[in-house]
Amino acid sequence: MENSKVPQGMSNIIISLYFTIAYAVLLIIYLGLPINIHSNFLLKLFIVCSLLFSIAAIYFAGKSYKRAKVSSIILIVINSLGLLIPLALLLMMFT
Numbered sequence: 001m002e003n004s005k006v007p008q009g010m011s012n013i014i015i016s017l018y019f020t021i022a023y024a025v026l027l028i029i030y031l032g033l034p035i036n037i038h039s040n041f042l043l044k045l046f047i048v049c050s051l052l053f054s055i056a057a058i059y060f061a062g063k064s065y066k067r068a069k070v071s072s073i074i075l076i077v078i079n080s081l082g083l084l085i086p087l088a089l090l091l092m093m094f095t
Contacts, residue, residue, distance in 0.1 A: 012064035016075050019057035023050055023082055043093075047086045054083040 030046045061075035 010064070010068060012060045013068050013071050013075070016057045016060035016064070016072075016079075019053050019060065020075060020079055020082075023053035023057065023079075026050060026053065027082075027085070043089070047089055050086040051083070054079045054086070058083070 026046065026049055030042070033042070057079040058076055061072045061079065065072045
């Protein structure tokens with residue numbers, strides 16, 4: 001039997017990639033909703049989930065920085081740009 005374990009650094013990259021994909025799917029679903037369905041609750045739920053997904057993806061990409069530098073940097077940049085969307089929505093809600 002083969003023992004094909006994924007190294008710890010690569011598993012963190014894969015987890016970070018899963019969170020990035022989940023955030024992209026969440027964004028596509030939220031933007032695909034009709035305008036009359038958008039409610040205050042859905043906006044708050046979207047902001048909380050997107051903050052959670054982005055921060056988790058940045059965390060796991062940062063954990064694997066020593067082993068996979070290029071892919072970690074790419075995922076950190078993508079998720080930090082994705083983090084700007086909920087932060088901008090929060091800023092617009094409170095001003």
